Amino acid sequence: MVLSVLSFLTGIIILQQLVVLPDSVWLLFSIILLPFCYIFPAFRLLFWSLAGFVLAWGQAWLLYQHNLPASMEGKNIKITGEILSVPEILPKRSKFLFKVHTAESEQGEWTRPGKISLSWYHSKQELKPGQVWQFTVRLKRPNGFMNPAGFDYEAWLFQQGINAVGYIRKASDNQLLTTNWNFQRIRQHIRKKLTDSLWHAEHKGIMFALGLGMRDSIDQQQWDILQRTGTSHLIAISGLHIGLVAGFCFFIARFVWLRIPRLALLYPAPKLAAIFAMTGAVFYAFLAGFAIPTQRALIMVSFVMLAILTDRTGKPARIMGLSLFFVLLLDTTSVLSPGFWLSFSAVAVLLFGMTGRLKSQRGWRSWGKAQWIVTIGLLPLTLYVFQKTSLISPVANMLAIPWVSFVIVPLLLLGTISLMLFEPLGDLLLSLCHSLLKPMHYMLSWLSDLPFSLWVQHSPPLWVIICAALAATLLLSPAGLPVKRIGLVLILPVFLVIPTAVPDSGLRFTVLDVGQGLASVIETRNHVIVFDSGPRFSDRFDTGDSVVIPYLRQQGVSKVDLLVISHGDNDHSGGAFSLNGQIDVMRIVSGEPEKLFPLEAGQCKQGMEWEWDGVKFSFLHPVEDKRFKKNDRSCVLKVISANGSILLTGDIHKKSERHLVKTAPSEIQADILVAPHHGSKTSSHTDFIDKVKPGYVIFPVGYRNRFKHPRPEVVKRYDLLGAEIYDSSSHGAIQFLLDGKSGISRPLTYRQANSHHWHRKNE
Helix, strand or coil: CHHHHHHHHHHHHHHHCCCCCCCHHHHHHHHHHHHHHHHCHHHHHHHHHHHHHHHHHHHHHHHHCCCCCHHHCCCCEEEEEEECCCCEECCCEEEEEEEEEEEEECCEECCCCCEEEEEEECCCCCCCCCEEEEEEEEEECCCCCCCCCCCCHHHHHHHHCEEEEEEECCCCCCEEEEECCCCHHHHHHHHHHHHHHCCCCCCHHHHHHHHHCCCCCCCHHHHHHHHHCCCHHHHCCCHHHHHHHHHHHHHHHHHHHHCCHHHHHHCCHHHHHHHHHHHHHHHHHHHCCCCHHHHHHHHHHHHHHHHHHCCCCCCHHHHHHHHHHHHHHHCHHHHHCHHHHHHHHHHHHHHHHHCCCCCCCCHHHHHHHHHHHHHHHHHHHHHHHHCEEECCHHHHHHHHHHHHHHHHHHHHHHHHHHHHHCHHHHHHHHHHHHHHHHHHHHHHHHHHCCCCCEEECCCCCHHHHHHHHHHHHHHCCCCCCCCCCHHHHHCHHHHHCCCCCCCCCCEEEEECCCCCCCEEEEECCCCEEEEEECCEEECCEEHHHHHHHHHHHHCCCCEECEEEECCCCHHHHCCHHHHHHHCEECCEEECCHHHHCCCCCEECCCCCEEEECCEEEEEEECCCCCCCCHHHHCCEEEEEECCEEEEECCCCCHHHHHHHHHHCCCCCCCCEEECHHHHCCCCCCHHHHHHHCCCEEEECCCCCCCCCCCCHHHHHHHHHHCCEEEEHHHHCCEEEEEECCCEECCCEEHHHHCCCCCCCCCC
16 A cells, blocks of 8 residues: 555656646546556556656646736736735735636736735735735746755745736726635634734744744744754644644543543544544644645544544554545645655654664653654755754754643643633733743754754755665664664765865856846855855845855855955845855955945955966956946956856946956956846947957846846847857856866756746746
């Protein structure tokens, strides 16, 4: 049975690796094969693989039928529909999911509209789930950054079933039409009551997360502490908390039922307790909005309780297999979520490491062993996904899990229910719950500050992960297994295999995809320069943290020798603070260092030169001249290796370009050019292009950006010169290897090299 489920999973994984969905002919061929494979036992596993493949194809195909037509992107569209989610209230906007009923524009009608994510800027409307609105909106297809080791936002949108994203335009006919019933209204009401009760509470964000599955109120400092201690899973309503609530309901119901003999004779206490346990689990999942992780946990709990109700207490591995099968049957896109792999892997590791032993520990010794088993068992996966793991997570979880699960969560749920029925009692219980959160926060904060709390390294290649998984299996196997110690050898590649080094006298140059902005990395044999860090979008999200740092960690970089922020605009400097806070940055220079306060930054100046590992670097601009202001003060960096050169220009305009043509006509010649100011019409003057004579031109731009960069007339100038043209919107991260022996490699474009069927394709 377990092998059949794993084969089913394999078929789904194969489908999700494809660049495009197969033609319907292949689907028909697979469906025809299914009964023949099922009839013959030798092909039974192939049957399950084909079934998984076909099911994943069907679910993806159905979602794509609701895609936004390309002709309607960026156009005014009049839509009607219903708010599906509790609106997320951000400093400048409200954000929510919206089910479109009708959609029309001058370009035509969206005949099969789907679910979209909408933002409403500076709105004073009280938005509620179930409200039916008419809006004028502008939408675009799902789009995200495409970078090595970066978060795949397009995959997340696909998994959530979101067909487009956009914002609401100011229009006189934006209006509320009617209001339907929606269970999310109850969650919004509960959140409002909790907000009123906890308005002064320092840790209210964690309480919202534990009670309602809403994590948007957790501040960045609290997130950092949870991540460094490996306890961030505690504030997600998933398997742990759903299982514990079900367990509480089970044992309380059984205890009460057995106290009344007549009731116990009327109906078996374990079966009644199982019904109460499932009811409690469903209620808690409802509070969490039936989020996908909660659905997985609810399915697992349901199978355990159904086994009790049907008098079929099967083996744990069988129950886990059935749970996995029904999770995949419900949603084949689950395999795209790290949480899916982490949750099922954790259960599998615990089953393998804690069962079938001749001698078992009890009490705290057993609890401590479980934490170490999970840490060791999930180490390969966490390093592969996150490039880091908490070294103190066994200790932190051994203390925090019982406190949260047996004290905080029950008290929080009891307080929430009481708040609805008798407010003074609810306020008292919630205040007590918050007070009990404080000592846990202090403990986790102290652990996170330990210098060895977090292990950070590059993301190992897949073959190393396979070796590490085998090593973990051997290390967790029963004592006395002859090959157990081989696990110590197999785990070594995780720490010893390092990313491919840059050749002597060569360099690796990567322009990262940060949307409308610039972030790039120059790597020589022993040194690293980051030129610009991309934009900062909010207090909780910037590309320094979400794009640049993951890339550096994947490459095994723990120190940046020089951070160059070409000038002070947010689209170039926004990620600098996160970068400086998480990576050792030895020196910072900028064309506008005063705008980087409180970072200590020096001034980049014409004439600054140095050499690292056989590669020469020099700043060609700015000069000390008051005529050059703002964008025209951008640092211009020239990089010369044995077989190629690069020119990075920031956001200089034609004034600076003419100055460079006049004062450094030979120095600005380069094989690779990062186009000035993203290809705006105020830059890339003809004389400048003629002097640079680039073989490759890169435009760092955002998809359908409001500035319409790069401008067609600018692109045409480079095209007439015969240069190869790339842009981060179409190609994602763009990487060159300048090798002293083989010259300039063909650029690796990440969107094309790592494309899957859910990714936006260039037209």
